[in-house]
Amino acid sequence: MNLHALGGLCAPLVGAPLLLRPVHLVWLEVVVHPTASLVFEADPGAPDLMKRPPRRRSTDLLPRGAIASIVGRATALGAGVLVLYLTVFGSGEESARGIAVAALVIGQVFLVLAERAGTRPVWRAGLRGNRALPWIVAATIGSLLIVNYAPFLAAPLHVAPPTAAGWALALAVAATTTLWTEPFKLLRTHSGQDQRPSPQSERVRTGPSRRR
Numbered sequence: 001m002n003l004h005a006l007g008g009l010c011a012p013l014v015g016a017p018l019l020l021r022p023v024h025l026v027w028l029e030v031v032v033h034p035t036a037s038l039v040f041e042a043d044p045g046a047p048d049l050m051k052r053p054p055r056r057r058s059t060d061l062l063p064r065g066a067i068a069s070i071v072g073r074a075t076a077l078g079a080g081v082l083v084l085y086l087t088v089f090g091s092g093e094e095s096a097r098g099i100a101v102a103a104l105v106i107g108q109v110f111l112v113l114a115e116r117a118g119t120r121p122v123w124r125a126g127l128r129g130n131r132a133l134p135w136i137v138a139a140t141i142g143s144l145l146i147v148n149y150a151p152f153l154a155a156p157l158h159v160a161p162p163t164a165a166g167w168a169l170a171l172a173v174a175a176t177t178t179l180w181t182e183p184f185k186l187l188r189t190h191s192g193q194d195q196r197p198s199p200q201s202e203r204v205r206t207g208p209s210r211r212r
Contacts, residue, residue: 017093019085031143035136036112073178077107080177098159099166105144107174121182
């Protein structure tokens, strides 16, 4: 299970109903989470991929800094969603769940964009270079809207559509818990420090060499 979804199962520890029921976990694992892997699979490889030597056997698959960044953002998102759920629970369980799940899914999109951007700030990487990315993001957000506003799905998922203020709150929590590393990227860029590459460039750099 993803770290940012794990927080949704901790609500009973403080006396609140489960934020994520089994049906939510199925939706996340079948619809939402696979879209993240599709984004990276659709990223094009570097032109000189086959000219690059193979990576050393002792080289880590991901740098330690990259792992720490991923875990930190995912944990922050999970904690932020849980706090949001408990904070707005007074408006009703289904309403609170609708807002919290919206924050979780939007945060998932932000996590993908931030990780794909690598050392570049998200606003500089944008959606360029990956034709599938806009469609995948639209499909993820579209599924969230359908779940909230289609009665035949909202009822079994036990969610109520967020109000305009609820959507704004969900967006704010998703952004602050996942994009808090972006200003540091900008500072490192201006200071000229070396930074880790984006996942797709890291992947293509470690590709096999061409036989001569």
